[in-house]
Amino acid sequence: MSEKTHSGKHLTKVVGEAYMDLHARAAQGAFVVWIAINVPAELFYGFDNVVYGVPESHAALNAAKGAGVTQCEKAERLGYSMDLCSYARIDIGSVSDKGMDSPTFGLPKPDLLVSDTNNCSLLVKWFEVHHREMGVPHFIIDVPFCYEPQKEKDRQYIIRQFKDLIKTIERLSGQTFDEKKAMQAVANTSEGINHWKRFLTFAEHRPSGITAFDSFVQMAPFLVARGTPQFVEHYRMLADETEQRVADGIFPVPDEKYRLFWDNIAPWHQLRDMSGRLAALGTNIVGATYTSCIGTVEGSFELFAFDGGDPLEYCARTQNCYMCPHGMKLRGKSMKEAVQKLNIDGIVFASNRSCKPYSITQMDQQKLMTGQFGVPSVMIEVDHADARKYSRESTFTRLEALIEAIEAGRRAV
């Protein structure tokens, strides 16, 4: 869908411009920050001339464009184990020869690295590789993992770190932070996410107005352009266009027989193949934990909107919303709600050796969803960015078995 629609074309424009702008402004002397995916990028709009790059997002783009394995192999030749996260290997490989083979020519050299422990504390070790090799300062944001909803003491701890990050950038860049500008960026993000959530609701329609694969691809502006007016504009366009397509009876899998839900990071190297082959089976993966958690708080996929108050408070409150920084019970709660809301027939747990924090609780989660709530499920082996660790045929054998189980369940009723 994304390549044929207006919003699909607009996505290419937004992402292309974001990378071009990043390179151009860096070349003109902007202060460049490399951030973990969930560092509140909105804070950088509080400065006149700070730009940011996201190594994880850049790695995903490499994988989606077929350069993932090439970049991984470069890192492996430097001595990095094949067991390490494929995003990290792609990034380290890409940096090793200054962005050769990267669809965006890599990222401009950073002035500051900002890692975040919320999704995984291993990301700190990954950024430390750059810190040591490039001699660039490294700021660690530390977000306490939560087994229960985020606690006030932890929120205040996170806010304190955001304040220290701002001071650090002021000191290193010589620029002054303007909270009003940052607040506007947070408001833009919140408004854009509101449209994003509207876009995701079209999965509730039968047949679904979207596929999870659309949502994976359409995440990109969240990673490279959040906080900007273009971000709002893009997601408004996406939601409006999807609404119109549903009204016009245009659906990605018109003869949808089976509605599935995906748990884990997107399989970037398989999006086209997997969606096409599933569609041929009358199957649509209509939703995913990976994309549903954006703009929420832990334990729920409902929108958590910015109320116009303290932007740091809002940014801190949403730091645990992604799937990895909170525990199994909270994850199970949000997944159960999504499964009911979207009338899901089956769940695909994508066990991903490159992301242990996402994958470790999946076996118990599967028992919960299938055993307790009666939703058929399957576990497949996928690496989000290293295509060498993926077997197409064994994956589809399992997916077909899931479809058969759903069908058998229907016949039994």
Place this chain on the structure above:
Amino acid sequence: MQINVAEKLLTLKGRGRKVLGCFPLYPPMELFYALDLVPVVLWGLKDAIKSTPECDKHLQPYTCSVARHLTEFVLTEGSGMLDGIFMYNACDTLRNLPEIITTATEKNGRSLPLFNIHIPMVLPEQTDASAYFKNEINQLINDLENRFGKKFSKEKFKEAVTKVQNIRKLMADAEKQVALGAIHFSDFSESVHACWFSPLEDQAGILETLINTGKNSKSQKTSLKTGVILSGILPPPASVIAAIELSGLTVVGNDIASLGRTYASMPKVSEDPDSYFLDFYYQHYPCPTLLYTGDRRTTSLFNLLDASGAKAVIFIGEKFCEYEYFEFPYLSKQLNDRGIKTLEIEIAIDDDAHTSAHRSRIEAFAEMLKSTE
């Protein structure tokens, strides 16, 4: 000597002790001892766990052996022997285990209370997290007091601190006997391991016996051997240690997370737990799991090399422990640039039975070291 962990725990329970299973390597032991608890660090259970069928119902095979053995033990042999579990944010895998384990035990009708704190991983020069950390420690004290009905006492804490410091000193002394070639590294690591599953009052005896064995040994011949440092999360299996020692190498120092890194730090004796542990964690000997220690890691390793006179470092990679694996290429390069030779071997969960390839590489490495002397 192989430690029967289940038997050790049974003995403790038979003596009426409250046992706290600790998932991370560097728990605030002194605090637990001061509250009459026996903390047991649930690492190095390889010998106690022959296979992992129960764990395999919960964890994928690409989970590290530490997590898999720990889970298997708590859900099977160790079931019912623990009065609680303690956790801090040690790593991305371990942080998910408490819920998996408590959910499984609840299904079996047992409640296993979780005591959890967050160790701030921020860089102290960037963010002052001392107030946050002190609150975490004080909250932990409250939770333990409420659960176990014991009142915290500063005197008992100071007493525990002094005793633990003595244990750490004895461990360092025992390591010196290994460096002298007087005791085997495997005996040393097993004795340290035995301490983890013993009450504080028994630990000094275990270590003193080992040290005396070394002092009485007639096999002090280090001068004829090449000194190496072992670095990694866990000591290698006994067969690999034997291969190292039989090929004419002596372990003259270790940067092993479960050994040297646990006893290398000596915070100042204090009766104030929050200040003491702030010092303990922030001045801790560098470990990749303590994220804020990263900048001190290389220097510490160099210092260890200088102090021990080692000629080489053998990195023991625990399969799927990515914290270590992110560091090996950089550390190897730094060491090689200094003329220090390095060898990296990877130990997987069932590698005890398949170490012939490691043995060949170690022998070749030893030959190479000798030829360059």
